Amino acid sequence: xxxITILVLLLSSTIFCFSQNLFFTKTGHAYFMSHTDAxxxxxxxxxxxxxxxxxxxxxxxxxxxxSFKFTLATAEEHFNETYMESDKFPKAKFKGxxxxxxxxxxxxxxxxxxxxxxxxxxxxxTNEIEQEGIVTIKDxxxxxxxxFKVNIADYKIKVPKMVKERVAQTVDIEVDFNYELxx
Numbered sequence: 772x773x774x775i776t777i778l779v780l781l782l783s784s785t786i787f788c789f790s791q792n793l794f795f796t797k798t799g800h801a802y803f804m805s806h807t808d809a810x811x812x813x814x815x816x817x818x819x820x821x822x823x824x825x826x827x828x829x830x831x832x833x834x835x836x837x838s839f840k841f842t843l844a845t846a847e848e849h850f851n852e853t854y855m856e857s858d859k860f861p862k863a864k865f866k867g868x869x870x871x872x873x874x875x876x877x878x879x880x881x882x883x884x885x886x887x888x889x890x891x892x893x894x895x896x897t898n899e900i901e902q903e904g905i906v907t908i909k910d911x912x913x914x915x916x917x918x919f920k921v922n923i924a925d926y927k928i929k930v931p932k933m934v935k936e937r938v939a940q941t942v943d944i945e946v947d948f949n950y951e952l953x954x
Contacts, residue, residue: 791952792824792825792826792827793822793823793824793825793952793953794822794823794824794825794913794950794951794952794953795820795821795822795823795950795951795953796819796820796821796948796949796950796951797818797820798817798818798819798949799817799818799819799820799821799832799834799946799947799948799949800815800816800817800819800945800946800947800948801815801816801819801834801839801944801945801946802814802815802816802944802945802946803839803921803942803943803944803945804942804943805938805939805942806939806943807936807937807938807939808936809936809937810843810937811842812841812842812843812846812850812937812938813841813842813843814839814840814841814842814846814847814850815839815840816834816835816838816839816840817838818834818835818838819832819833819834819946819948820832820833820834821833821948821950822953823913823915823948823950825872825877825913827868827872828868828869828870828872829866829867829868830865830866830867830868830869830887830889830915831864831865831866831867832864832865832946832948833862833863833864833865834862834863834864835857835861835862836851836855836857836860836861836862836863837851837857837861853931854923854928854929854930854938855894855928856894859895860893860894860895862892863891863892863893863894864891864892865889865890865891865892865900866889866890867887867888867889867890867900868887868888868889869885869886869887869906870886870887870888871884871885871886875906875908876908877908877913878908879908880908880909880910881907881908882905882906882907883905883907883908884903884904884905885903885904885905885906885915885917886901886902886903887901887902887903887904887917888900888901891921893921893926893928894926894927894928895927896925896926896927898925898926900919902917902919903917904916904917905917912949912950912951913950914947914948914949914950915946915947915948915950916945916946916947916948917945917946918943918944918945919944920941920942920943920944921941921942921944922940922941923938923939923940923941923942924940
């Protein structure tokens with residue numbers, strides 16, 4: 772009985788320590804902008820799920836493609852059916868690590884540059900990416916953001932010839948996360 776009690780205490784403390792390092796959000800934000808001389812097409816998604824482990828720097832996020840809302844209402848149907856084929860490829864996801872965790876002081880308020888490396892999957896295609904972002908600590912709260920560009924051909928997104936001048940080949944992406952302790 773004594774061995775079981777010790778084992779339970781050890782497991783409980785391990786889980787407690789792990790949970791103190793794991794943060795998440797279900798209300799992260801992703802934004803994209805396709806800018807051309809002919810038209811700007813942009814979309815916002817406020818239902819991005821993300822986890823961040825401040826112990827080892829692992830960061831993951833995932834979003835449903837159909838959750839993007841557009842400034843230009845007619846763009847939503849074309850985006851989901853023609854370009855992203857969201858019934859076939861319903862999610863986009865990223866899994867990687869902050870490579871410079873030793874430069875982020877989670878005990879001191881401030882904004883810290885983060886170098887993130889990982890695998891981004893969009894439209895069924897996965898590519899290694901390396902980007903910079905910002906991790907902000909304020910009153911013990913953790914937030915993170917990044918701005919980067921995605922070449923749509925790298926993710927096998929095809930644009931019909933008749934609208935090629937209306938869709939950017941490189942799309943600007945922004946992600947923002949306000950994390951809370953995972954319980």
